[in-house]
Amino acid sequence: MGKIIVVYHSQQFGNTREIAEALAEGARESDGEVELINTNERRVRLEDLLSASAVAIGTPDYYGYPAGTIKTLFDDMYLWDKAGEPVKGKPAALFYSHGGGGTVRKVLEKFAARFFEQVGKTVERGPQGGQDAKKKCLALGKELAKK
DSSP, X not given: OOEEEEEEOOOSSOHHHHHHHHHHHHXXXXXXXXXXXXXXXXXXXXXXXXXXXXXXXXXXXXXTBOOHHHHHHHHHHHHHHHTTOOOSOEEEEEEEEOSSOOTHHHHHHHHHHTTEEEOSOOEEEOTTOHHHHHHHHHHHHHHHHHO
16 A cells, blocks of 8 residues: 555644544554645645655635645646646545635535546535544545555
């Protein structure tokens, strides 16, 4: 089994971090090697992506759009793909948090579909859904590790 990178943006409230960690825990329980990358702390490098067998991507909903650092990841992937790097086709899991909006799902899934084969359903963590979203991310991490 290869490495899984869990890429997410989290800063002010830690809601996206919480479900990213649950997803990582699920993958580890299925014997996956996991690396968490908070894009608020560092940018995803080409080497990170190429060394991974699977990817999980999470973002807060900022007015119906992913965090800028997650959009930057997709922009970088577009450029790497145009340069001939093998960045397409990996299995990926998606998750997001919001405080009442939740419309980022459509944009996140559209961006991801260009590069990845989605595993499972996108997990949503709304303002009251922390425990439910953690359970779903735990299961999604296990599912991703099996791919």
